[in-house]
Amino acid sequence: MAGKKKEVGGDEGGRDELLVVVGARIKELRNRSGITQRQFAEAAGLTQAYIYLLEAGGQNITLTVLARVAAALGVSVVDLLEGSEGVTRSIDQSLVRLANAFQKMVHTLEERGARDAELLNEIKDLSIAHQALSEVLLGAAPVSRQPNKK
Secondary structure, eight states, X not given: OTTOOOOOSSSTTTSOHHHHHHHHHHHHHXXXXXXXXXXXXXXXXXXXXXXXXXXXXXXXXXXXXHHHHHHHHTSOHHHHHTTOHHHHHHHHHHHHHHHHHHHHHHHHHHHHHHHHHHHHHHHHHHHHHHHHHHHHHHOSSOOOOOOOOO
């Protein structure tokens, strides 16, 4: 798996939008500091390839690495996340839409469950009526099979 780029689901050509925004912010702060990716990688204790992927939004980042990146840039973790509010708002709106869709699905399933119960009762009633009609048509007693005696 070494050398292969792991992409995360989302926008921006298969990359997560939040990772793209944070990566761009990290690159912006690194460029403002006037340091190269190599210098930045050494300061953060990471590889240059990792920094490249991180800045491109193609690498997920742990909180520990986020703290190391912030320290290497001389900023706070909050500074790295600055500008991601729009992404957070978008994620929040998506979660609200998803919750509403689940609520509609639950309501539909509850309605379907009630309708299924009604249908099951109708089938039971029809089965009882069928049995009674069969008994009337075939005689007073239900027909039972007797084993053949030899």
